[in-house]
Amino acid sequence: MNMSFVQPRIELKKYIQSIWVFESPIGMPLSDPSLAAPNGCPKLIINCENAIISTVEGHPQKSKEQGVYLVGNRDGPVHLSTPRGKTGFIGIEFFPHGAYPILGIP
Numbered sequence: 001m002n003m004s005f006v007q008p009r010i011e012l013k014k015y016i017q018s019i020w021v022f023e024s025p026i027g028m029p030l031s032d033p034s035l036a037a038p039n040g041c042p043k044l045i046i047n048c049e050n051a052i053i054s055t056v057e058g059h060p061q062k063s064k065e066q067g068v069y070l071v072g073n074r075d076g077p078v079h080l081s082t083p084r085g086k087t088g089f090i091g092i093e094f095f096p097h098g099a100y101p102i103l104g105i106p
Helices: 099-103
Strands: 002-006 016-024 034-036 043-049 052-056 059-063 067-071 078-081 087-094
Touching: none
Parallel strands: none
Antiparallel strands: 002 016, 016 087, 034 078, 043 067, 043 087, 052 059, 052 078
16 A cells, blocks of 8 residues: 655645545555544545545445545545555645635535
8 A cells, every 4th residue: 555645736735735646456454444534625536446435424435436526524524445456546635715716616
């Protein structure tokens, strides 16, 4: 499993808090459940390989590979997992005010 961080270009730093890339030949480890805590920052997820399963209050939702997903503000944690297999996705975490100037989505 490899998680790397990329610095946004200087022009984007006032909108984007972080950019991260997740890659794994086997998916997310089952022994280390991932949790996305609500922090007031919208996220754009670019799902390159494999599906991502997000579970909120016991309700799973499967995001298909090769899709783009916008995750808005949440008031509770999200548990993340993937099926076994090669997995890769990119996350762009905006500042709370940063998504609207770039995406036009309030």
